[in-house]
Amino acid sequence: MIAHQVEAVILRTWPIHEADLIVSLFTRDQGKIKGVAKSAAKSRRRFGGALEPMTYVLASYAEKPKQDLVRLDACEVIASPLSQPVDYSRAAALAFYAEVLEETLPDHDPHDAVFRLLLAVLEHTHTQQIWMPITYFALWILRLMGWMPSLTHCTLCGKPFANESAFFHAQADGLVCAEHKRPASRTLSPDSLALAIRIFHSPLTTFTTEDWPRTRVTDLRRFAMQSLERHLERKLHSIAALQKLSN
Secondary structure, three states, rough: EEEEEEEEEEEEEEOOOOOOEEEEEEEEEEEEEEEEEEHEEEEEEOOOOOOOOOOOEEEEEEEEEOOOEEEEEEEEEEEEHOOOOOOOOHHHHHHHHHHHHHOOEOOOOHHHHHHHHHHHHHHHEEEEOOOHHHHHHHHHHHHHHHOOOOOOOOOOOOOOOOOOOOOEEOOOOOOEEEHHHHOOOEEEHHHHHHHHHHHHOOHHHHOOOOOOOOOHHHHHHHHHHHHHHHOOOOOOOOHHHHHHHHH
């Protein structure tokens, strides 16, 4: 048995047997791992509310060589999403982060940049402020995974967008100019392109003082979320929930 104590964020849990839980957690040092929390469904002493999704914890676990599941022994809460009010919009935002990371990250592959991104957006995802951190997170995940196309030039011909709109399609990768757009393409405005470039050159705190209603850069979020689903090759339930908020 090899014992570990690491920073982690809980992604999801699901029950096995009578009171045990399987826990998926994203650790800073070991990447995404899965473990069994014995009697977690009825033991408040070891886990309490530490296994709620998006809880930032100090996790203690033990692993055996060649075993997929570790033994999760305890979790000490560092920061809990339940320390602030959780309405439908904030719950949908937290579910979005959890589902994207669960589906995107391979097991046992440390990614400190993604971990730091997650902590930053969790800190700034409030009941009255979800659209800025959601947009920031979606764009940066695409970039960190290597899925973000050029924001300045057409994918097909290389023509610069300059102050013109770009276009994207659900069945194609990248952004294209007006000449190469396909039927039923969606538009990404020059303002949204400029904001995306700002996001990649500025820390999240730069945007916390800006007004960010749900109507701001809806085209940019649509592009980012559509790109995520295309690369993951599946629809994400959390995106559908966020789209209901945008209607």
